[in-house]
Amino acid sequence: MGLILITHDLGVVADVADDITVMYAGRAVEQAGVLETFASPAHPYTKALLRSIPRLDVKGQRLEVIAGLPPVLTRIPPGCPFAPRCQYAQDICTRQRPELLTVTPGRASACHFAKEVMNDV
Ligand code: SF4
Numbered sequence: 001m002g003l004i005l006i007t008h009d010l011g012v013v014a015d016v017a018d019d020i021t022v023m024y025a026g027r028a029v030e031q032a033g034v035l036e037t038f039a040s041p042a043h044p045y046t047k048a049l050l051r052s053i054p055r056l057d058v059k060g061q062r063l064e065v066i067a068g069l070p071p072v073l074t075r076i077p078p079g080c081p082f083a084p085r086c087q088y089a090q091d092i093c094t095r096q097r098p099e100l101l102t103v104t105p106g107r108a109s110a111c112h113f114a115k116e117v118m119n120d121v
Pocket residue numbers: 043044045080081082083084086087088089090093098110111112113114
């Protein structure tokens with residue numbers, strides 16, 4: 001038996017899921033095992049989501065926010081939908097929409113620079 005859980009609560013995901021698919025603007029942008037995703041996300045949106053989780057072991061921590069807004073789904077611009085909000089964006093990002101491709105075995109990302117994002121700690 002399987003369970004599909006749709007949530008914004010990554011703490012719940014960490015507790016109950018084996019695999020995770022991160023969606024942005026109606027598309028899957030990252031797919032991987034939960035442990036791999038939390039340890040080294042391969043998409044900037046996933047990375048930003050993880051940085052916005054409050055930590056109970058850090059006092060006085062300022063929560064990080066993802067600047068900007070998601071695109072209007074009826075008017076998604078060409079290129080990567082996350083580009084206006086992405087700290088890794090380069091010229092190609094506004095011209096060519098990244099496909100969800102395998103980055104490493106068992107892991108896929110829709111980012112032109114997935115390996116660089118994964119290795120940027
Ligand atoms: S394709 Fe470019 S804009 Fe989109 S997530 Fe990757 S680096 Fe950011």
